Amino acid sequence: MKYQSNQSIRRRFKAVELARRVAVSVSLSVLTGYGIAQEKQVDSELDGERPKATAPRTTSNIEELVLVERGTLPVMISAPHGGTLRISGVPARKGEGMQAGPAGFFTGRDGGTEELAKEVVAAIEKKLGARPYSVISSTHRRYLDPNRPAEIAYEDDDAKPAYERYHANCRLHCDEIMSQFRGGLLLDLHGQGSSSQMVFRGTGNGKTVSRLRERFGEESHTGDTSFMGILNDLGWRVYPKPYGGKEQSGFTGGYIVQTYGSHRTEGIDAIQLEFGSEYRNEANRKKTASVLAEAVSRYLEIYVPNHK
Ligand SMILES: [Zn+2]
Known part of the structure; x- marks a missing residue:
């Protein structure tokens, strides 16, 4: 034939x-099961979401690449991995000679977390009548990874201004919150692909919330009125549980909470949250944001009562 x-x-x-x-x-x-590292998630759209029909935009506008807002509450929202934009003239990172894995080179985005972070800012404003500080990357992780030290974060000099904008504003915001309120909370929002219905805490097993623990005792980190305890009370499936248990390897907290956490003199209590897809898909994002805003409100009442 x-x-x-x-x-x-x-x-x-x-x-x-x-x-x-x-x-x-x-x-x-x-890749399923808790044993896997933080961000070995496939770079694809979330469950139940269609791939975007339009090609990602390219821009050199730094204000679009990294969204920054100065707030009036002692809360800062960070989201480094949810973006989709390309940076003009910047090729995708290659990671040659770099270690892969949870603290190394990875280019997959945390789908839905840019949108989730914006929803969280809006929900906190709705709940508390004031806006939190925020730093959100709209840039795809192929070009920039703000949750890494500079030498792993970008490979082209044209990506450097976006990286520096992310970190300069994290610094500024934390300094301002600490000088005004003497305490506060940084929430660094991420997505994980190993357990769709779970939210993992990353604090370096309590390290990045050192000041909270010193001031309010271990209960503030491991008890029912800890941030995870509050979220659990609001119906979320959280890990570790009991809250004093060891944090999951690969989800223990990356460069951002390690850099701005309160184990450092100039730091702020900082918690990394790794959301399963059910918390960050389009259908559930608004609900997730409103529960998180409620938790932030309860947390501030207990630990930063002068926030009003
Ligand atoms: Zn991430």
Whole structure:
């Protein structure tokens, strides 16, 4: 036979496609379970969300690449990995010679977390009548990773201003919060792909909330009125639980909470939150944000009562 009929080509295509899908699902199933590292999540849209029809935009406008807002509450929201924009003239990072893994090179985005961070800012304002500080990357992680030290964060000099904008404003915001309120809370929002219905805490096992623990005792970190205790009370599935248990390896808190956390003299109590997809998909984001705002409100009442 010189040529294949359309039908047989279609049949062969289907067989190849089926084999490809099986391969994908096998590689995904390897990634499930708590043992996996922080950000070995596939770089794809979230469950239940369609891939964006439009190609990602490219810009050199630094104010678009990193969104910054000065607030009036002792709370700062950070979200380094949810962006989609490309930076003009900047190729995708290659990570040559770099270690991969939770503290190393990775380019997959935390889908839905840029949108979630914006929803959280709005929900806190609705709840408390004032806005938190925020620093949100709209840049895709292929070009910039603000949750890493500079040498792993970008490879092209044209990405450096966005990185510096992210960190200069984290610094400024923390300084301002501490000088005005003598205490506060930084929440660094991320997405994890290992447990869709779970939210993991990362504090370096209590290190990045050192000041809170010194002032209010271990209960403030491990008790029912700790931030995770409050979230659990509001119906979230949180880890570790009991809250004094060890944080999951790979989710213990990255560069941002390590840099701005209160184990440092000039730091602020800082918690990294790693959201499963059910907390950050389009259908649930608003709910997630409103519960988080309620938790922030309760937390401030107890630990930063002068926030009003
Ligand atoms: Zn992340």
